[in-house]
Amino acid sequence: MGRPVRIVAAGEGGQGVQAIAEILAEAAYEEGRQVLYIPAFGVEQRGGVSLAFLQVGDEPIAAPKFEKADIVVALSGRAVHRTKQYVGPETVFVYDTYAEVEEKDLPQNAKRVLAIPGLEVARKELHPRVFNVLIMGAVVEATKVVTADDAKKAIEKRLGYKFEKEPKLRELNYRAIERGMDLVGKAL
Amino acid sequence: MQVSPAMPKSWRRDTKPHKFCPGCGHGLALKALGEAIDELGIQDKAVFGCDIGCSLLAWDFFNVDTVQTHHGRTIPVMTGMKRARTELVCIAYMGDGGGYAIGSQHMVNAAARNEKITAILINNTQYGMTGGQMAPTTMPGQKTETTPYGRDPEVAGYPTKGPEMVAAITDERAYVARGTIARPRQLKEFMKKALQNQLDGRGFSFIEVVSACPTNWRTNAKETWYWVEKTLPTYFPVGELKVPEALRAGGGAKNG
Amino acid sequence: MGEGPITEEKRMFMTGNETVAWAALAAGAEIMYGYPITPQNEIMHYWTRLAPKHGRLFLQTEDELSAGFTTVGGVLGGRRAFTATAGPGNVLMQEPVSMAEMMRLPIVIVVMQRGGPSTATVIYSQQEVTLTTLGGNGEGFRIVYSPSTNQELFDYTIKAFNTAWRYRFPTFVLADGYQAKLREPLTIYDPAARGIKMVPTEAYTGRPGTPGIDRPPGQYRNTYNTEEELYEVILGLAAEYEKMAAEVAEYQSFGTEDATVVVVAHGVVARAAKDAVEKLRKEGLKVGYFRPVTLRPLPLAELRAVAGSAQKLLIAESAYGQLARLVKEAIYGTKTEIVPLYKPGLGVTSEEIYARAREIVA
Numbered sequence: 057m058g059r060p061v062r063i064v065a066a067g068e069g070g071q072g073v074q075a076i077a078e079i080l081a082e083a084a085y086e087e088g089r090q091v092l093y094i095p096a097f098g099v100e101q102r103g104g105v106s107l108a109f110l111q112v113g114d115e116p117i118a119a120p121k122f123e124k125a126d127i128v129v130a131l132s133g134r135a136v137h138r139t140k141q142y143v144g145p146e147t148v149f150v151y152d153t154y155a156e157v158e159e160k161d162l163p164q165n166a167k168r169v170l171a172i173p174g175l176e177v178a179r180k181e182l183h184p185r186v187f188n189v190l191i192m193g194a195v196v197e198a199t200k201v202v203t204a205d206d207a208k209k210a211i212e213k214r215l216g217y218k219f220e221k222e223p224k225l226r227e228l229n230y231r232a233i234e235r236g237m238d239l240v241g242k243a244l
Numbered sequence: 245m246q247v248s249p250a251m252p253k254s255w256r257r258d259t260k261p262h263k264f265c266p267g268c269g270h271g272l273a274l275k276a277l278g279e280a281i282d283e284l285g286i287q288d289k290a291v292f293g294c295d296i297g298c299s300l301l302a303w304d305f306f307n308v309d310t311v312q313t314h315h316g317r318t319i320p321v322m323t324g325m326k327r328a329r330t331e332l333v334c335i336a337y338m339g340d341g342g343g344y345a346i347g348s349q350h351m352v353n354a355a356a357r358n359e360k361i362t363a364i365l366i367n368n369t370q371y372g373m374t375g376g377q378m379a380p381t382t383m384p385g386q387k388t389e390t391t392p393y394g395r396d397p398e399v400a401g402y403p404t405k406g407p408e409m410v411a412a413i414t415d416e417r418a419y420v421a422r423g424t425i426a427r428p429r430q431l432k433e434f435m436k437k438a439l440q441n442q443l444d445g446r447g448f449s450f451i452e453v454v455s456a457c458p459t460n461w462r463t464n465a466k467e468t469w470y471w472v473e474k475t476l477p478t479y480f481p482v483g484e485l486k487v488p489e490a491l492r493a494g495g496g497a498k499n500g
Numbered sequence: 501m502g503e504g505p506i507t508e509e510k511r512m513f514m515t516g517n518e519t520v521a522w523a524a525l526a527a528g529a530e531i532m533y534g535y536p537i538t539p540q541n542e543i544m545h546y547w548t549r550l551a552p553k554h555g556r557l558f559l560q561t562e563d564e565l566s567a568g569f570t571t572v573g574g575v576l577g578g579r580r581a582f583t584a585t586a587g588p589g590n591v592l593m594q595e596p597v598s599m600a601e602m603m604r605l606p607i608v609i610v611v612m613q614r615g616g617p618s619t620a621t622v623i624y625s626q627q628e629v630t631l632t633t634l635g636g637n638g639e640g641f642r643i644v645y646s647p648s649t650n651q652e653l654f655d656y657t658i659k660a661f662n663t664a665w666r667y668r669f670p671t672f673v674l675a676d677g678y679q680a681k682l683r684e685p686l687t688i689y690d691p692a693a694r695g696i697k698m699v700p701t702e703a704y705t706g707r708p709g710t711p712g713i714d715r716p717p718g719q720y721r722n723t724y725n726t727e728e729e730l731y732e733v734i735l736g737l738a739a740e741y742e743k744m745a746a747e748v749a750e751y752q753s754f755g756t757e758d759a760t761v762v763v764v765a766h767g768v769v770a771r772a773a774k775d776a777v778e779k780l781r782k783e784g785l786k787v788g789y790f791r792p793v794t795l796r797p798l799p800l801a802e803l804r805a806v807a808g809s810a811q812k813l814l815i816a817e818s819a820y821g822q823l824a825r826l827v828k829e830a831i832y833g834t835k836t837e838i839v840p841l842y843k844p845g846l847g848v849t850s851e852e853i854y855a856r857a858r859e860i861v862a
Contacts, residue, residue: 081683085513094682099373099622100301101459102265116649118775120678120768121847296588296619314588314619315537316563346535346563374536377544378560389545390536390560393552400560 060090060113061201062122064142065191067131069097069106072188075214076129077108079192083202083210084112092117105138112201127199128166129191131174133157148198150240152191170198170243177235186232193236198244207233252278254287256307263301267468269455270298272425273366274305277335280435281308284443290333291325293318295342298372298457302337316347319354322361333442334361341371343452344380344404351450355410358417358447362438365406365450367480368457376460380404383479388460403479410450411485417447420486424454426473427482434484437491446488454480504528505554509689516679519650520584520610521546522688523657528698529608530579531557533570537589538622539677540612544584564589568596571607575600576720578703580661584610586677588619590628590635597670598636602722604737606664606671606701610657613676615845624677625845626767629822632674633796639734641741643671643748644796646766651686653679658691658698665699667744674795676818678768678847745797752791753806755781759788761839761861762810766792766823769816769848776853780861787857795823798830807831812860816841816853 063080067073074095081093092111098104111117124144130136130151143149143163151157154175162169172194178187189211196207211229212219219226251257255278264270281290290308294300296315303312313321322334343351343365354361370388371377377390381403385394411420419441423431431453438449454476458468505525512522520543524532532551534544548558561567567583574581585593590611600607613628615621634640643663645656657673664671691698704718711717724730752770755777756762765773770791777789790806790813792798807813807827813836817823820842828838841848841856 078683082513085685090685091513092682092684094678096623100263100265101298101372101375103263117684118850119772119847120682121849123849123851300619312619341536348562371536374538374541375545377536377541380562389541390534390548390558392545392549 060111060115060117061127061199062125063110063112063127063129063195063199063201064107064125064139065110065129065131065195066105066107066135066139068134069100069102069104071106071131073106073108073131076188076192076195077110079207079210079214080112080195080202081110082213083206086210087202087206090114090116092120094120105132105134107138127195129195131155131191136161150194150198168244170240172239172243174236174239177239178232181235182228182232186228189229189232190236190239193233194240195236196233197237197240204233204237251275252282254278254281254290254306254308256305259304262305264298265457265459267456267458267465268298269368269425269453269457269472270302270366272428273364273431273453273455274302276423276428276432276435277364278306279432280439281306284436284439286333286439286443289331290335291322293322293334293336295338295347297339297342297374299337299339299342299366300373316342316345316350318342319347319350319359319361319363323354323359326359326361330360333439335439336361336363338363338365339372340365340367340369340379340381340404344406348380351406351410352413355414355418355448355450358414360442360445360447362442362449363451364435364438365452366455367406367452367476368455369403369476370457370460372457372460381480383475405480407450407452407485410448414448414486416486417488418486419447419449419488419491421450421484422452422454422480422482424472424477424482425456426454426469437487440491441488444490446490452480454482504690504692505550506688506690509687509693511685511687513683513685514650515542515681515683516650516653516675517542517612517681518546519653519686519688520657520673521550523654524582525550525554525556526688526691527658527661528580529556529582529661531559531574531581533559533561533567533574533581533583535561535564535567535585535589537564537586539614539624539680540584540586540610542680543610564592565595568593568607568609569599571609572596572600572605575605575607576704577706578701580665580701582608582610582661584612586612587614587616587628590631594631594635597642598638599722600670601636601638601641603720604668606668608660608664608671608673610673611675612680613674621845622677623845624818624847626676626769626818627820627822627844628674629795629817629819630825632672633826639738640796641669641737642796643667643669643744644674644794645672646674646793646795647679648767648770648791649686650679650682650684654686654688658696662696662699663748665701667748669741669744674767676768741797745800748794749797749799750793751799751802752793753802754789756788756790756806756810758786759809760786760811761814761857762788762790762806762812763814763816763853763857764790764792764823764827765816765848765853766795769818772848772850773816773853775850776857779850779854780857785858785861787861795826798826800830803827803830804834807834807836810836811862812837812839814839814841814853814857814860816848818843818846818848820844
């Protein structure tokens with residue numbers, strides 16, 4: 057069936073990068089896929105760059121680390137810098153326009169470079185807190201690694217207890233996934 | 245617009261903003277220490293030793309020679325350096341784990357031998373950098389990652405009273421105090437006396453600092469200050485426990 | 501003790517650290533002693549949450565010296581006790597392990613390797629191989645398993661308790677920070693349901709009856725007066741160790757019979773090695789794969805046979821030649837060339853091993 061899909065997500069600690077990867081990993085696992093997710097971060101409890109490596113496939117995943125990703129998502133300037141090593145000619149590189157990056161600092165060797173206004177849209181239309189969920193939607197659309205439905209189910213599983221207290225949050229999160237998918241759909 | 249807050253002269257500006265969490269007590273304790281170093285004029289002689297834990301982030305904090313040691317080993321490293329170079333002002337900075345758990349044997353022995361170093365211990369009642377496990381100073385009922393149901397004194401004992409212990413095993417030449425980030429000026433004065441004790445060649449000085457870790461306490465700003473000002477002091481009372489004669493009445497004279 | 505913690509086989513998606521906690525529970529571990537050090541902290545976090553529900557105990561000690569010695573104490577008392585550590589904690593652990601080595605105490609230690617030496621990184625490495633296989637001030641009479649998947653982490657943690665109590669040598673499960681933190685599927689089970697019988701523990705101290713009256717006293721020492729005495733003791737230990745080695749040594753290999761190049765790797769790196777060798781073989785290249793599952797004792801005969809027939813051994817590890825050092829000692833006398841792929845503190849990818857093997861295969 058070919059090798060697994062390889063995803064790298066990176067951002068500042070606190071932006072919710074690990075949450076994105078964990079939710080996608082759970083979603084893929086529940087779908088019966090083979091999954092390996094490993095986080096990487098520094099010693100600081102807050103701040104510092106946070107990276108997540110996720111692989112989804114049909115065979116048991118070989119190793120936790122790999123050379124080049126199929127998709128890289130970078131949510132801050134430092135994250136763009138930190139993830140360049142995972143970009144190859146087959147890589148789709150997605151970054152948030154909030155990360156003020158100059159053209160010259162973007163990877164020059166990627167298959168596609170997509171800028172999406174994730175934080176801007178989250179702020180204007182949703183809530184800054186669901187920024188990472190919006191980004192997750194973008195990853196789902198770009199990789200088709202899980203279905204939108206399964207992503208929603210996984211979010212429900214993780215945050216369901218919060219949604220019970222505040223049902224509006226459920227709508228907000230689902231909307232964020234859809235908006236993220238939208239933004240990538242347009243950019244692609 | 246870049247705002248540059250007033251920083252002690254002995255701080256290194258190019259490593260700011262520092263890497264501690266928002267609301268961390270280290271920033272305030274290190275500011276008090278920086279001011280004490282400035283006011284005593286010892287930037288050129290001070291050596292700052294830090295432990296492994298959140299204090300390790302201070303390895304490039306000051307414009308003062310600094311050594312990042314091993315967990316619990318800051319006191320012996322500073323002891324060894326002081327005995328080799330008595331003119332240096334050796335400061336051993338650590339957390340509650342570094343001083344009362346893995347480093348406790350070194351604390352006890354340095355105190356008993358009256359080593360002429362200054363030990364400063366940041367007490368935030370848990371192990372911060374490793375993710376919030378129980379510390380010797382964790383309070384009864386306090387939930388931590390290794391006491392998820394609350395610290396049970398029947399199983400894990402009561403919080404360590406470090407300055408009380410050090411005061412009990414040292415003689416009249418030692419300076420022992422417990423300060424708090426809630427009273428930074430008082431903390432600075434305690435630190436000045438502690439360092440003066442070393443400068444005078446009199447003996448061991450030890451300050452525990454009641455501090456905060458909102459990240460692992462999972463408290464907001466209001467709750468954090470309540471913990472620091474009201475909760476912790478019920479187990480860790482603030483004040484001086486032992487003051488050599490010469491350091492009282494604001495004196496620093498070398499005749500005690 | 502009542503019903504076990506795992507009543508039926510269950511497919512789980514969890515991290516290595518959580519896996520270890522479940523395995524220890526499943527194996528009937530009764531008490532864990534430990535001290536915080538990244539990246540194994542979550543073993544304690546999960547154990548402290550699960551333990552009270554299953555009547556198990558825990559103590560966070562003041563440091564790793566204490567964690568090791570309290571584990572020794574628990575074992576002497578006849579309980580299935582264990583501990584876990586990493587990096588500088590593993591360095592401290594060698595003192596209590598030396599005592600266990602001399603006194604043949606069945607302690608189980610889980611190690612999640614991180615960068616070294618000193619505090620280095622909290623992340624990952626395979627740099628504690630020398631320390632874990634040959635640490636302490638003795639001859640290294642200990643058993644070291646090197647699992648490479650979370651499933652194996654579960655299987656071998658359970659096995660470690662049995663190996664330790666059956667052969668009475670300190671037994672390590674040597675994993676690493678990647679395995680500790682990575683999340684992948686595995687199946688957890690009750691060992692009894694799979695026909696795995698846990699070797700019963702036995703008390704060294706506090707047996708029923710009064711010493712000197714109902715039974716001999718349990719008197720254990722680790723000191724000797726003369727060189728001659730010690731010599732006899734060590735030869736005795738060595739004989740027991742050699743006997744055990746034949747039964748305990750484990751390995752996995754494929755494609756070595758006709759291989760000119762054999763890739764040798766252990767732990768998590770062996771996964772990348774396996775993937776690389778499978779690809780190379782599909783391309784018709786004569787590359788083999790050899791993975792020691794026990795680093796101590798090494799599967800000597802099989803390793804020597806592979807070294808004897810291959811021209812080159814490509815040794816891939818996240819250390820500066822620690823696995824290679826063990827291999828070289830084991831294959832002394834054979835003419836095979838050692839080709840290093842040393843990446844201390846850094847992960848090794850399947851692509852790297854593939855590229856290097858391709859370069860050197862005739």
